[in-house]
Amino acid sequence: MKIHHLLGATAILALGTLGAMAQGYPTKPITVVVPFAAGGPTDVIARIVGEHMSKTLGQPLIVENVAGAGGTTGQARVAKAAPDGYTIGMGHMGTLGASPGLYPNLTYDPQKDFQPIGLAAGTPIVIVTRKDLPVKDFKEFMDYAKKNEKTINQAHAGSGSVSHITCILLHEMLKIDPNSIPYRGTGPAVTDLIGGKVDYICDQIVSVSSQVKGGTIRGLAIATPERSPALADVPTTKEAGLPAYQVSAWNALVAPKGVPADVMKKLSDALIAAVTDPATKKKLEDLGGVVPDAKGASPEALAALIKSENDRWVPLLKAKVKP
Numbered sequence: 001m002k003i004h005h006l007l008g009a010t011a012i013l014a015l016g017t018l019g020a021m022a023q024g025y026p027t028k029p030i031t032v033v034v035p036f037a038a039g040g041p042t043d044v045i046a047r048i049v050g051e052h053m054s055k056t057l058g059q060p061l062i063v064e065n066v067a068g069a070g071g072t073t074g075q076a077r078v079a080k081a082a083p084d085g086y087t088i089g090m091g092h093m094g095t096l097g098a099s100p101g102l103y104p105n106l107t108y109d110p111q112k113d114f115q116p117i118g119l120a121a122g123t124p125i126v127i128v129t130r131k132d133l134p135v136k137d138f139k140e141f142m143d144y145a146k147k148n149e150k151t152i153n154q155a156h157a158g159s160g161s162v163s164h165i166t167c168i169l170l171h172e173m174l175k176i177d178p179n180s181i182p183y184r185g186t187g188p189a190v191t192d193l194i195g196g197k198v199d200y201i202c203d204q205i206v207s208v209s210s211q212v213k214g215g216t217i218r219g220l221a222i223a224t225p226e227r228s229p230a231l232a233d234v235p236t237t238k239e240a241g242l243p244a245y246q247v248s249a250w251n252a253l254v255a256p257k258g259v260p261a262d263v264m265k266k267l268s269d270a271l272i273a274a275v276t277d278p279a280t281k282k283k284l285e286d287l288g289g290v291v292p293d294a295k296g297a298s299p300e301a302l303a304a305l306i307k308s309e310n311d312r313w314v315p316l317l318k319a320k321v322k323p
Contacts (some may be wrong), residue, residue, distance in 0.1 A: 026058070029061070030087075030088060031062055031086060032046055032088055032089065033081075033087065034046045034063050034064065034065050034074065035072070035077075035092075036067050041204050041207065042071075043063065043065060044287065045123075046090040049120045049274045049275065052270075052274035052277055053267075057270050070095070070158075071092065072106060072107075072108075074095075075089060075095040075099070078091075078256060083256045083257060084263070085255065085266075085267065088267065089255075090251055091110075091114075092252070093250050095110075096110045096114075096306050096309070097110070097250075097306065097309030097310060098165050098309070098313040100310060101313050101317030102160045103160075111306055114257060115255045116300075116303045117253035117255055117268050117299060118253055118297040118299055119302050120250075120251045120284075120292075120297070121275070121284045121291050122248035122249070122290035122292075123205055123206050123290075124223055124247070124288065124290060125223040125248065126202075126203065126212070127141070127201075127222075127223075128193065128217045128218060128220065129193075131215065131217055132196060138220040138221040138240035138241060145176055146175075146176055150178075150179075152178045152179065153178070154167050154180050154200055154201065155189040156180060157182075157189050159321070160321075165313065166202040166203075167180070172316060173242060173244060186204075190207065190208060193217055202247075204288075205222065205231065205288035206289070212231055212234065219231055219233075219234040220240065221235055225238065228288055228290075230286065230287070230288035231288065248290065255267065271297060272294045272297050275291050275293075
């Protein structure tokens with residue numbers, strides 16, 4: 001009987017310790033590694049979501065920008081961080097979905113080296129052209145691109161960027177191989193598009209919506225099932241004649257492998273509270289973001305998304321992009 005009492009007391013003590021851990025976390029600020037420079041779409045989304053999560057968790061979420069190698073430098077930093085819940089990362093379609101197809105020596109596995117916290121927002125891809133390209137809609141653009149494959153110019157923000165790989169998918173669907181002109185970031189590429197030096201670009205809505213609204217470039221189609229309130233006049237790819245082209249440069253929070261389950265639940269719950277908060281949701285939607293519901297923001301949904309994106313992008317990019 002005494003042994004049973006002792007075992008029972010030990011079990012109660014262990015449960016009490018776990019409960020205290022759950023109640024105590026977090027006791028200090030949490031670092032959110034953003035694997036891109038400040039001011040970009042991923043950085044902006046991390047700060048908006050992090051602001052609300054800080055209120056829920058009772059500690060500030062501090063963004064640390066760690067840019068380099070298409071975002072994989074910062075993503076690797078998260079993979080190697082201590083699994084205590086105090087370093088997490090805001091990855092995206094490139095660093096968690098496409099990166100294994102672009103970098104043969106990648107130091108992390110998106111599916112094995114992270115624990116998913118949840119999806120923060122999708123940032124749909126828009127196909128935009130210089131305003132004087134001689135096409136009036138996306139169907140005419142597709143015909144024009146096929147007929148002028150050797151002379152039409154596509155701009156992108158550098159090898160491995162969202163604007164690079166999403167246009168690779170478009171070209172694969174159209175069965176064309178046009179000129180591809182790399183730039184040092186989205187800004188210079190869009191500047192030359194406005195100036196008429198290049199013909200088109202595939203990029204995130206948050207990077208081109210103001211220019212489309214201002215009439216300096218033309219939005220032909222958005223790669224989502226439904227139109228975006230941020231660019232309500234731009235038809236979807238389904239409406240425009242290429243329904244299979246559905247692409248979003250989603251952003252999601254992950255933690256290093258090994259973070260305790262109780263800590264992960266607190267982080268996930270805080271993220272879901274953020275994306276379902278009306279004010280936070282509006283901020284993201286005003287940027288053109290597609291905000292998930294509670295189920296869509298769950299760790300389980302993110303794990304499935306990462307797997308499906310690896311399956312989608314890795315074979316295509318290994319075949320199309322030289323290391």
